[in-house]
Amino acid sequence: MDGLDRFLNTFFNGAIFARYLPDMLAGVWVTIWLAAAVIALGLTLGLLLACLRSYGNRVVNLCIIVFADLGRALPPLVLILIMYFGLPGLGVRLSGPLVLILVLGFVLAAFAEEIFWAGLTSVARGQWEAGRATGLGFTQTLIHVALPQAIRLAIPPLVNRVLAISKMTALGSVIGVSEILAVASTAQSFTGSAAPLTMGAIAYVIVFLPLVILTRILEHRYAWKV
Amino acid sequence: MTRPMLELVGLNKRFGDLTVLHDIHLRVGQGELVFVIGPSGSGKSTMLRCCNRLEEPTSGSVLIDGADITACSPRALNKMRLNLGMVFQGFHLYPHMDAVGNVMLAQVKALGRSKDEARARALEMLDRVGLRHKSDAMPSALSGGQQQRVAIARALALDPKVMLFDEPTSALDPELVGSVLAVMKDLRTSGMTMLVVSHEMGFAREAADRVIFMDGGVIVEEGQPEAIFTNPQAERTRAFLSRVRG
Ligand SMILES: Nc1ncnc2c1ncn2[C@@H]1O[C@H](COP(=O)(O)OP(=O)(O)O)[C@@H](O)[C@H]1O
Ligand SMILES: [Mg+2]
Numbered sequence: 001m002d003g004l005d006r007f008l009n010t011f012f013n014g015a016i017f018a019r020y021l022p023d024m025l026a027g028v029w030v031t032i033w034l035a036a037a038v039i040a041l042g043l044t045l046g047l048l049l050a051c052l053r054s055y056g057n058r059v060v061n062l063c064i065i066v067f068a069d070l071g072r073a074l075p076p077l078v079l080i081l082i083m084y085f086g087l088p089g090l091g092v093r094l095s096g097p098l099v100l101i102l103v104l105g106f107v108l109a110a111f112a113e114e115i116f117w118a119g120l121t122s123v124a125r126g127q128w129e130a131g132r133a134t135g136l137g138f139t140q141t142l143i144h145v146a147l148p149q150a151i152r153l154a155i156p157p158l159v160n161r162v163l164a165i166s167k168m169t170a171l172g173s174v175i176g177v178s179e180i181l182a183v184a185s186t187a188q189s190f191t192g193s194a195a196p197l198t199m200g201a202i203a204y205v206i207v208f209l210p211l212v213i214l215t216r217i218l219e220h221r222y223a224w225k226v
Numbered sequence: 227m228t229r230p231m232l233e234l235v236g237l238n239k240r241f242g243d244l245t246v247l248h249d250i251h252l253r254v255g256q257g258e259l260v261f262v263i264g265p266s267g268s269g270k271s272t273m274l275r276c277c278n279r280l281e282e283p284t285s286g287s288v289l290i291d292g293a294d295i296t297a298c299s300p301r302a303l304n305k306m307r308l309n310l311g312m313v314f315q316g317f318h319l320y321p322h323m324d325a326v327g328n329v330m331l332a333q334v335k336a337l338g339r340s341k342d343e344a345r346a347r348a349l350e351m352l353d354r355v356g357l358r359h360k361s362d363a364m365p366s367a368l369s370g371g372q373q374q375r376v377a378i379a380r381a382l383a384l385d386p387k388v389m390l391f392d393e394p395t396s397a398l399d400p401e402l403v404g405s406v407l408a409v410m411k412d413l414r415t416s417g418m419t420m421l422v423v424s425h426e427m428g429f430a431r432e433a434a435d436r437v438i439f440m441d442g443g444v445i446v447e448e449g450q451p452e453a454i455f456t457n458p459q460a461e462r463t464r465a466f467l468s469r470v471r472g
Contacts, residue, residue: 130318135308135336
C-alpha cells in the first residue's frame with residue numbers, strides 16, 4: 001500500500017463512514033440542541049444579570065460579581081465532573097445533558113454578563129439623562145436607550161465567546177452524552193480506525209461553520225453606523 | 227408678571243464641601259424667556275439640572291406651574307418631568323434610532339400615546355424644526371445643528387410647559403448656530419416659557435425678556451437685556467461682559 005492509500009484508508013475509510021453515518025447524524029442533532037440550549041440559557045441569564053447589576057444594589061452586585069468571576073475562572077470540565085460525579089453523593093442525580101447545559105450555560109452567562117456590563121458602562125451618561133429628562137423611568141431608559149447600544153457593543157466579543165463555549169459541548173463525551181465527539185470516539189475504539197474521528201471533525205465543521213459565517217454577518221451588520 | 231410657570235425657591239446645591247448653588251430665587255412667568263449668563267463653573271448647568279432633578283437639590287424647592295417637583299415620589303417625578311423639556315449642549319440623540327424614533331420614544335413609553343399618534347406628532351414637530359424630510363435619518367447622518375433641532379423636537383413632542391436649554395449652540399460650528407436659534411425664536415414667539423443658558427448675546431437682545439447673571443452659585447444681577455448689556459450694575463457683571471466681548 002502506498003502512502004496516499006494508507007492515508008485515505010486511515011482517515012477516510014468509506015465503509016466505516018457508511019456504517020457510522022446514522023450514529024453520527026444522531027450525534028450532530030444532539031450537539032445542535034445542546035448548543036442551542038446553552039446559548040439560550042447563557043445569553044438570557046447573562047443579559048438579566050447585567051441589567052440587574054445596573055440597579056446598583058451592593059449585595060446583589062457582589063453576588064453577580066462572584067458568580068461572574070467564578071464562572072470565568074473555573075475550567076468547565078471541572079464543574080461538569082463535580083456536578084456529574086459529585087452531586088449524586090448528595091442524592092442529586094442529574095442527567096448528562098442537563099449537567100452539560102447547566103454548566104456551559106452558567107459559564108456562558110458569566111462571560112456574557114461581563115460583556116453586556118462592559119457595554120452598559122460605556123453608554124454615555126448623556127443618553128441616560130436624555131431618557132430620564134423625557135420622563136422615562138430607570139427601567140424604561142435601560143431597556144429602550146441603554147441596552148440597544150450596549151448590545152451592539154457586545155456583539156463582536158459575544159459571538160466569539162458563544163462559539164467557543166458551544167464547541168465545549170464536546171466535553172459531554174466524558175459524561176456519556178452522545179454528541180458528535182462521543183459518537184466518534186466510541187466508533188474509533190470499536191473499529192480501531194481514525195476514520196470516525198475524521199467524520200466527527202467534518203460534522204463539527206458542518207455544524208459550526210455556518211455559525212461562524214453568521215457571526216461575521218452579525219458583526220458586520222451591528223458595526224456602528226456612526 | 228404672568229403666572230409663574232417655573233419657580234426656584236431658596237435652591238441650594240452642594241457637591242460634598244463645594245457649594246455650587248446658594249439660595250437661588252427665580253421666577254419664570256408664562257411665556258417668558260429668561261436668559262442666563264455667567265462664567266464657566268458658576269452653576270448654570272447645575273441650576274437647570276436641579277429643575278428636573280437630574281441633579282438632586284440639597285435644599286429648597288422647584289415649582290412647575292405651582293407643583294413642587296422636589297417633593298414628589300419617583301413615579302410622580304417621571305410624570306412631572308414631562309412638563310420640562312430639556313435641551314443639552316451635546317444633543318444626546320439616541321444613536322440607534324432614526325430621527326422620528328427619537329421623537330416618538332418618550333411619547334409612547336412615558337406619555338402613553340399610541341404609536342400612530344406619536345408618529346404623527348413626531349412628524350409635526352420635525353416639521354416645526356424644519357426637518358420633516360430627515361425623519362428617517364439616523365443621528366449620525368445629521369449635522370450638529372440638525373441633531374440639536376431633532377433634540378428640540380423630541381422635547382417639544384411631550385407638550386412641556388417649560389423648556390430648559392443648556393448651551394444649546396455651544397457645540398455647533400458657527401454656521402449651524404443660526405438654524406437652532408431660529409427654532410428657539412419661533413418657540414418664543416409661540417409663547418413657550420423658556421429658561422436658556424447661552425453665550426449668544428445677540429439672541430438674548432432679540433428674544434429675552436430678562437437676563438440673569440450668575441457667578442459663584444448666586445444670581446448677581448438681573449434685568450432687561452439692554453440694561454444688563456449696556457449698563458450693568460455689578461462689577462462682576464461688567465468684568466464678565468467685557469471678557470466675553472473680548
Ligand atoms: N457631579 C458633580 N460633582 C461635583 N462637582 C460638580 C458636579 N457637577 C458640577 N460640579 C461643579 O459645580 C460647579 C458648577 O458647575 P456647572 O453647573 O456645570 O457650571 P456652569 O454650567 O455654569 O459652567 C463647578 O465647579 C463644577 O465643577
Ligand atoms: Mg454648563
